[in-house]
Each structure stands twice: as C-alpha cells, then as structure tokens.
Amino acid sequence: MSNFKKLAGQTAVYGLSSILGRSINFLMIIVYTEYLTKEAMGSFTSIYALIGFMNIVFTYGMETTFFRYSTGKNLDPKRVYNSTQSLLLTSTVVLGSGLFLLAPWLAEWLEYPGQSYLYRWTALILSYDAILAIPFAKLRLENKALIFAGAKIFNILLNIFFNLLLIIGFPYFITNGVIQDGFLGYRSDWGVEYILLSNLLANGLIIPFVWWKAGFFKFKLEGEIIKPMWVYSIPLLFMGLAGVTNELFSRFLFEYVLPPNFYAGLSSREAGGIFGANFKLAILMNLVIQAFKYAAEPFFFKQSQDKNSPLLYAKVMHAFILFCTLLMIAISVNLEWLGPLFLRQPGYSEGLFIVPTLLMGYLLLGIYFNLSIWFKITDQTKYSFWITLVGAIITIAIIFIFVPIWGYMGGALSTISCYFVMCLLCYLYGQKYYPIPYQTGRGIFYLLISFGISYGGFYLDLNNPFLNFLAKNSLILLFGLIIWMLERDQIKTYLKPKTKTT
Structure with missing residues (x-):
C-alpha cells in the first residue's frame, strides 16, 4: 500500500498548484461576470476553447512520449530531453509563425472583424x-513537485495580477483622475x-x-531517438485532438x-457567455482530475514493470471514483448559493441546471484517463486515436442536433455522452489486451447513485434557505455513509499506517 500512499502524496502536492492555483484563477469568473459584458x-x-484545441496541435502528445522514453526504453534521459525539447521548439516556431500570419483571416472567419491582434496574441500564448x-x-x-507547484502558482498569480490591474485597476485610476484614458495605450472598450x-x-x-530549474537543454535532433518517439506520439496527437474536441468544441x-x-x-454570443460561465463551475471537478493526472502519469509508467501493477491500478481507480462522486454531490447540492456567488450579473443562473451533467462528464473524463493506461504502457496508442475519434464524432453530432433544440443542455449532453462512450470502448479493449481487475459493478453503482443524488439535491426546495441548506448537505453525509458501509474494510486498509520492518 506504500505505492498507493506515495501516489496520494504526490497528488496532494500537485494539487497545491493545480487546485489552489486554478481555484484562484477560477475566482476570476467573479471579476469577469461582474465587470465584463x-x-x-x-x-x-470561444477563444479559449480554440486555445485549448490548438495546444494539442502545438505539443502533439510529446509530454506522454517523453515520460515513456525517459523511463522504459533504455535511453539516456538527458538525450531524450534534448531531442524532445529541440523538436518541440522547432515545430513551435513553424506553427506559431503560421498562426501569427493567418490572424487577419481567422478574425474575419470567426466574426471578429478588425481584431486580428486577438489571434496574434493567441499564437504567442x-x-x-x-x-x-x-x-x-x-x-x-x-519528482520535483514543489518546484513544479511553485512555478505554476507564480504563473497564475502573475496572470491574476495583470487581470486585476487591467480590468479593475486602470478603470478605477481613470475614473478618479489618476491617469488618463489611453495611458500606455489603455483602451476602456477592451x-x-x-x-x-x-x-x-x-x-x-x-x-x-522553468528552463533554469528543469535544466537547460542542448539543441540536438537525434534521429535515433526522435523517429520512434514520433511514431509513438502521432496517435496521441490525434487522441488529444479528438479529446479536446470532446471537451471544448461545445463551448x-x-x-x-x-x-x-x-x-x-x-x-447567440451572449448565450455562449452564459454557457461558458456555467461550464466554469463544473471545472471544479476538472481541477481534481488535473492534479491527479500530474501525479499519476509518471507514477503509472514507473509502476508498469511491477507484476502487481494491475491490482494497484484497480485500487487507484476505485479510490478515484469514491472521492470524485462525493465531490460531485457536494458541488451539485450547493449550486443554489455557489452559482450567484461566482456568477455575479443577473441571467447567468439560468444555466445552472447543466452543471451536474457537466460534473459527471468531467468525472467520466477522469475515469477514461485511468482506463487509458493500458494502451500507453503496451505501446498500443493507435487505439487511443480510434476511441477518441468516436468520441469526437459523438460530440459534434450531438452539438449540431441537440443544441438547436435544447440549448444549454444540448451542449452539456455532448460532454457526458462522448466520455461515456470513450470509457466503455477503452474498458472493453483494455480488458482484452491488458486485463485489470477493476471493481466495475461497484463503480457503476456509485456513479449512478451519486448522479441521481446530485440532481435530487439540486432541485430540492423546502421554501426555507436554512432548511434547504441542511437538507441538501445531508445528502453528502448520506452518500458518505453508503460508501463507509460498503467500503469500510478497504478504507481502513488505505488509512492504516505503514508497519516498520526490522
């Protein structure tokens, strides 16, 4: 169980940067919905959905490929780092320059006439x-988790500082005569x-x-290293493209x-703003998944040579489902006050009813990440492309069919539907090529029960704010009690201190 606790500890450290940092960033939704139209x-x-999509193109699966070839291919990790970073730097110059030059055309095509600078900045980001x-x-x-966390948090704090200065600070100074409109090129209409x-x-x-702490690289493109890495990463590129299609294209x-x-x-653009703002509430689940992913991906690869790794993967999956279903209920039943707290202007709360569906969608995305370990450690990444392609097709089809009929809920259904199908396909193929003893029946039970409780708590209304709060949050305790009754022995094992041997 020491490996399990190690993963939990690493997740906690990465969570410091991912959850704390992104939570600060998440709080910016209060500023945006208060001060922006x-x-x-x-x-x-819309623009940040495009950035999410293009991020996959710019990195084309090289992070996962770097982990794979630095840990299990008998190659010098320094050579792998030099070649990977050199390749990525070269491709970035090409792709970034191309996007920069295409900015005027993109601005016209996406209905932002005269604002090509938006897409030039996007290319630089x-x-x-x-x-x-x-x-x-x-x-x-x-395992330099603290340096990683510190850099991520500092980046987010810088981002927050500039946001507050430009969106709140400068207008305040202009209103009070401290500076004039146009100071340093400032524009109040932006x-x-x-x-x-x-x-x-x-x-x-x-x-x-970051370059200093990671170690400066030597520009060197070694074909011996790059060629097999490229073959490994290309399916991951298409998996990533299909994946962000699933996650971002609805927005x-x-x-x-x-x-x-x-x-x-x-x-339609204002409705898209409401849809995107409510999507932000569901991102609370994604913060946990991201923190878990940062720790789990290198951990999974390092454990892949252990004969007991399938059992460990199954235990990790089960603990992940237990924690995230509890989190989904906690968020859903408190949307009555969380919504107005974060979405400041009138009108945003009309989209709150889609948040439990989006939370379940993100939870399924986390389950898919757990399931996908089989094709990564068996070098069967070609399956990732086909699975996520199916998910992308489902996403786009549902968006075009159901958004015109159901609006916000049509967009939310595209998220949950595609991740459900991807999980199902990944599970079926995974059990065929790399069997892992997941507690499938119990996992499905917790998912269904928690989803039902989430919507039941969301719509529960006792016409009294205090009683509402108590009744809704008692559902969290109820689900926790169900988990304890069914998982008591396993939870005690997780919490049992490691015995020392002499």
Missing part, C-alpha cells in the same frame, strides 16, 4: 505554452483583450525560471450552432 464572456469562452511543456514534464518525472494580454505576459515571464461551437433569438433578449 456577456458578449465579452462569449468571446472569452500557444508558443509559450508549448516550449514550457517538456521542462514542466521533466520536473514531474524527477474586455477579452485584457484576459489574453494578461495570459501572454504571465506565461512569458516564467519561461527563464467553441455553441454560439455558431444556437439559433438566433433562442433565448429571449440574448444574442
């Missing part, structure tokens, strides 16, 4: 992210522009520190698919 929120939702990807991965591989600019500045400023396409005047008094 719904149209600006719609632009924010993507380039900075890409050249940081492998140094951050190296820190994870070397909104999403300052979110992008803050991101750009924050990412650029941490590059020297990117929403304003273009939603019929005009579907929601009274809202343009």
Whole structure:
C-alpha cells in the first residue's frame, strides 16, 4: 500500500498548484461576470476553447512520449530531453509563425472583424505554452513537485495580477483622475483583450525560471531517438485532438450552432457567455482530475514493470471514483448559493441546471484517463486515436442536433455522452489486451447513485434557505455513509499506517 500512499502524496502536492492555483484563477469568473459584458464572456469562452484545441496541435502528445522514453526504453534521459525539447521548439516556431500570419483571416472567419491582434496574441500564448511543456514534464518525472507547484502558482498569480490591474485597476485610476484614458495605450472598450494580454505576459515571464530549474537543454535532433518517439506520439496527437474536441468544441461551437433569438433578449454570443460561465463551475471537478493526472502519469509508467501493477491500478481507480462522486454531490447540492456567488450579473443562473451533467462528464473524463493506461504502457496508442475519434464524432453530432433544440443542455449532453462512450470502448479493449481487475459493478453503482443524488439535491426546495441548506448537505453525509458501509474494510486498509520492518 506504500505505492498507493506515495501516489496520494504526490497528488496532494500537485494539487497545491493545480487546485489552489486554478481555484484562484477560477475566482476570476467573479471579476469577469461582474465587470465584463456577456458578449465579452462569449468571446472569452470561444477563444479559449480554440486555445485549448490548438495546444494539442502545438505539443502533439510529446509530454506522454517523453515520460515513456525517459523511463522504459533504455535511453539516456538527458538525450531524450534534448531531442524532445529541440523538436518541440522547432515545430513551435513553424506553427506559431503560421498562426501569427493567418490572424487577419481567422478574425474575419470567426466574426471578429478588425481584431486580428486577438489571434496574434493567441499564437504567442500557444508558443509559450508549448516550449514550457517538456521542462514542466521533466520536473514531474524527477519528482520535483514543489518546484513544479511553485512555478505554476507564480504563473497564475502573475496572470491574476495583470487581470486585476487591467480590468479593475486602470478603470478605477481613470475614473478618479489618476491617469488618463489611453495611458500606455489603455483602451476602456477592451474586455477579452485584457484576459489574453494578461495570459501572454504571465506565461512569458516564467519561461527563464522553468528552463533554469528543469535544466537547460542542448539543441540536438537525434534521429535515433526522435523517429520512434514520433511514431509513438502521432496517435496521441490525434487522441488529444479528438479529446479536446470532446471537451471544448461545445463551448467553441455553441454560439455558431444556437439559433438566433433562442433565448429571449440574448444574442447567440451572449448565450455562449452564459454557457461558458456555467461550464466554469463544473471545472471544479476538472481541477481534481488535473492534479491527479500530474501525479499519476509518471507514477503509472514507473509502476508498469511491477507484476502487481494491475491490482494497484484497480485500487487507484476505485479510490478515484469514491472521492470524485462525493465531490460531485457536494458541488451539485450547493449550486443554489455557489452559482450567484461566482456568477455575479443577473441571467447567468439560468444555466445552472447543466452543471451536474457537466460534473459527471468531467468525472467520466477522469475515469477514461485511468482506463487509458493500458494502451500507453503496451505501446498500443493507435487505439487511443480510434476511441477518441468516436468520441469526437459523438460530440459534434450531438452539438449540431441537440443544441438547436435544447440549448444549454444540448451542449452539456455532448460532454457526458462522448466520455461515456470513450470509457466503455477503452474498458472493453483494455480488458482484452491488458486485463485489470477493476471493481466495475461497484463503480457503476456509485456513479449512478451519486448522479441521481446530485440532481435530487439540486432541485430540492423546502421554501426555507436554512432548511434547504441542511437538507441538501445531508445528502453528502448520506452518500458518505453508503460508501463507509460498503467500503469500510478497504478504507481502513488505505488509512492504516505503514508497519516498520526490522
């Protein structure tokens, strides 16, 4: 059980950066919905969905490939690092330059006429992210979790500082006559522009520190290393593209698919802003999944040579489901006050009913990440492409079919449907090629029960705020009691201190 506790400890450290840092970032939704228009929120939702999609293109699976070839291919990790970073830097220059030059065309095509600078900044943000990807991965591989966490948190704090300065600080100084409108090129009519600019500045400023702590690389492209890595990574690229299609395209396409005047008094872009803002509430689940992923990916690869690794993978999966289903209920039953707390302007709360569905979608994404270990450690990454391609097709089909009919819920259904199918396919193929003794029946039971409790708690209304709060949160205790009754012996094993041997 020491390995299990090691993973839990690493997840906790990475959670410090992922959950604490992103929670601070998440709190910016309060600022955005308070100070920006719904149209600006719609632009924010759409452009950052595009950034999420293009991030996969710029890194093309090289983080996972770096882990694989640094741990299990009898290669010098330094040579792997040099070649990987050199390859990624070269491709980033090519892709970033191409996107920079295409910015005017993109702005017209995506209905942002005269705002090509948005996509030039996007090209720079993507380039900075890409050249940081492998140094951050190296820190994870070397178990330098505290340095990793510190760099991530500092990056987020910089981002927050620039956001607050540009969105709140400068307007305040202008209103009080401290500075004039136009100071340093400041424009009061900008909104999403300052979110992008803050991101750009924050990412650029941490590059020297991260490169220094990870170890500066020697530019060298070794064909002996790059060729097999390329073969391994290409399926991961397509898996990533299909994956972000599943995760982000509902937000990117929403304003273009939603019929005009579907929601009274809202343009399609404003409705997209409401949809994206409610998506942000569901990202609380994704924070946990991201922290788990940072710790689990290198951990899974290192444990792959152990004959007992399938049993360990199964235990990790079960603990993951228990924790995340409890979290889903805790968020869902408290949306009555969480929603208005984070979504400040009137009108955003009309999309709250999709949040439990989105939470379940993210939970299924986390389960898929657990399941996907089989094709990564058996070098069968070709299956990742086909599985996620099916998910992408389902995502796009549901968006185009159901968003025009059901609006917000149509977008939410695209998320949960595609991840369910991906989990099912990954599980079936995984048990065929690399059997892992998952507690499948119990896992499904917890997923169904928790999803039902989540929506039951969301719609529960006793016409009294205090009684509502007590009744809704008692459902968390009820589910916790169910877990304790069924998992008591296993939980005691997890919590039992490690015995010392002499």
